[in-house]
Amino acid sequence: MSHKINFEFQEKAIKARDKKASLGKDIDLSSYRSEGSGSPLQIAPEDIAAEDKHRMLSAGVMLDDLSQRSGTFIQKDNTPIHHTASQEGIEVMATSEALKKYDWLEEYLWKAVQVDADKYTAHVELNNADGYFIRALPGKKSVFPVQACLYLAKSKLIQDVHNIIIAEEGSELHIITGCAVAKGREPGLHLGVSEFYIKKGAKVTFSMIHSWSPEVEVRPRTGAILEEDAQFMSNYVIMRPVHSLQSYPSARCAGKNATARFNSILVATPGSHIDTGSKVILEGEGSKTEVISRAITTGGTIIARGYIEGAKPDVKGHLECSGLILGDNGGIIHAIPELKGSIAGVDLSHEAAVGKIAEEEVEYLMARGLTREEATAAIVRGFLNVDIVGLPAELNAELKKAIEESEGELF
Secondary structure (H helix, E strand, C coil): CCCCCCHHHHHHHHHHHCCCCCCCCCCCHHHCECCCCCCCCCCCHHHCCHHHHHHHHCCCCCCCCCCCCCEEEEEECCEEEEEEECCCCEEEEEHHHHHHHCHHHHHHCCCCCCCCCCHHHHHHHHCCCECEEEEECCCCECCCCEEEEEEECCCCEEEEEEEEEEECCCCEEEEEEEEEECCCCCCEEEEEEEEEEECCCCEEEEEEEEECCCCEEEEEEEEEEECCCCEEEEEEEECCCCCEEEECCEEEECCCCCEEEEEEEEEECCCCEEEEEEEEEECCCCCEEEEEEEEEECCCEEEEEEEEEECCCCCEEEEEEEEEECCCCCCEEEEEEEEEECCCCCEEEEEEEEECCCHHHHHHHHCCCCCHHHHHHHHHHHHCCCCCCCCCHHHHHHHHHHHHHCHHHCC
16 A cells, blocks of 8 residues: 555554553454555455355345445455446545545544544554555545445454545535455454545445354454535444444544434344444534434343534534343343533534333233234334435445344344
8 A cells, every 4th residue: 555654653553562451351463464455456246255245235235226326336356356337426435545646635634533443443554454446536426325334254364454435515425335254153353444525515324233253253443534414334243143243433524514414223242242333523503413322132242322512602412222132041231322512502412212112011912912022023123124214215225134134132
């Protein structure tokens, strides 16, 4: 990758690499293999193994029919293996290729996510991580979603990823990212940095579907910077087993009337530890945010965090976390909502609830002919309703399909 770091920067990153992560379980990076990214390849989707395509499909990535996609990117381990863009004004390529093509791109790196945030971000930088570059040119709107797949195939490997997403002024981007692993019980570590830059009047919807395995550790680091009248909607779904996930995406509403929304669907199966949340800083006058999470544990642990800070008058923010504990496997849900107002005129609120399915609801449905299992499933589906305000109908349908296909982990 063409991005270079000076000595002071490198020293800072090395120190960060040795710090413990700020949230949740720390990981010994030396217990995994590091492998540099190879030169980007261009493999046709039809030449990807059927088993790999099936695993990618479990994370919402469709490779057999690209007619409903404005672009596609695939990275296997640390090497981009495919990228295409099928719509004028929408760019999709490897980050390394974008850095060679655009001199100005260097100025964007590590502005939305700090390189010394923790040892995981430092590892991504020091290993020259590749990833995807997705950009909508000024005024251009993606007709269909752009899809990206980050695929971990090798056992005991650290997958380093650095993604850059830019929505230029007045543009619109819809992105679906699917993360998946090739082998069901093999250990691995995914380190993914994603930086979003949403310009004046632009809109980005970003839907991420994780389909990992019980032995994989996941450490995404995401940041977004929103200019005036910009909109950012992040939808996150994880319903399959993972050993541990630690994620705390942040959005800075820097411009006037900017809007950020985070929606999360979380399921922790036995043995899974999920520590996730969202952080929003409302710096622009009239900016607003909504952070919503639906959490279910069938025996695993979920820590659902949320933080909203109001720093300008007339900003609005709301946090909501609802959790269900199913079965008798000792699952835990810990909701941690935080609000901070630093000036008069802010309007911030939160609500959180953790409980179980009400027996009277189950009995009501059983009285109408459903079995107990069918009644429970119907209630859970309603709880995980993803009719998200502002989400295009096609994306909403794809999220629902992903949830339905993952129900086998619950029932």
